[in-house]
Amino acid sequence: MCEVTIFEVGPRDGLQNEEKFVDTDIKIELINRLSETGLKKIEVTSFVSPKWVPQMADAAEVMGGINRNPNVAYSALTPNLIGMEKAIASGVDEVAIFAAASETFSKRNINCSIEESLQRFIPVMAMAREHNIAVRGYVSCVTHCPYDGEIAPSDVAQVSEALLKLGCYEISLGDTIGKAAPGDIKALLKVLLTSIPVEKLALHCHDTYERALVNITAGLDMGIRTFDSSVAGLGGCPYAKGASGNVASEAVLEMLNEQGISTGVDLEKLNDVASFIKNKLK
Ligand code: HMG
Ligand code: MG
Secondary structure, rough: OOOOOEOOOOOHHHHOOOOOOOHHHHHHHHHHHHHOOOOOOEEEEOOOOOOHHHHHHHHHHHHHHHHOOOEEEEEEEEEOOHHHHHHHHHOOOOOEEEEEEOHHHHHHHHHOOHHHHHHHHHHHHHHHHHHHOEEEEEEOOOOEOOOOOOHHHHHHHHHHHHHHOOOOOEEEEEEEOOOOHHHHHHHHHHOOOOOOOOOEEEEEEEOOOOOHHHHHHHHHOOOOOOEEEEHHHHOEEEEEEEOOOOOOOHHHHHHHHOOOOEEEEEHHHHHHHHHHHHHHHO
């Protein structure tokens, strides 16, 4: 059957919300272990303001400390030029810029309006181009916002198209607070697919209401082939009240394996990594 990419975001989206600072050595060991499971994409950290997200303050140490598997692309979030400069200096393979489909979330998360964020990304993209670094784009709150309520698919389309026009290779659609139902995902994709090729889209599901797997199934039905997830289901966004962890990578993998969909990821190895990090965070 088809092939799917699991984009592992646990070390970033998973750990960013941990209240107690997770030692840099543990983060590095987590990423090293994930690198040996067959995953091809790992989001390692964020080069964001340490005042905003103290858990990611060791971004450069983490990037610099990991053993690089040549089969893995290591990525990091970069909200602005300061973050981009630091990410490049640390040797990332790719970066992600992050916007939102909801004005209030944008303000709370990155302290600017959606339009301001798009302006801010222009020099970030120029720097990425100069250094030959691929850029992924996130759009948060694609169906629901913790502050503004329901979000219209046309708003998501507008931001997604703008990010693609800026040069992002892919848009990851964030169900930031896990409120989407499969019908919402299908309705959203139906609109987006009128102007965006399906291979440019990924789904990023949080599992707050335990609907992530059925939402992923809805995405699969509509042709999506890249899904973000966090090992052990870690995480959440510090600026989205009610956002719990991402869907667990091992649960996504198990579901895909059952359907005969290949990912190249070893379930036993991934389960071992999940046990490792659960033990460390106890
Ligand atoms: P600001 O306060 O407006 O920024 O924050 P500023 O430019 O005015 O700078 C303020 C201070 O921060 C200055 O330092 C800067 O140097 C410093 P000071 O002079 O006060 O000492 N600074 C930085 N330091 C390190 N790295 C940087 C950086 N930038 C400025 N990159 C800013 C604006 C965007 C920086 C801030 O709002 C921020 O860092 N936000 C990040 C929030 C975040 O990481 N949220 C979680 C990730 S998004 C998410 O989880 C959703 C996602 O998973 C998808 C989904 O689920 O929907 C992706
Ligand atoms: Mg997220």
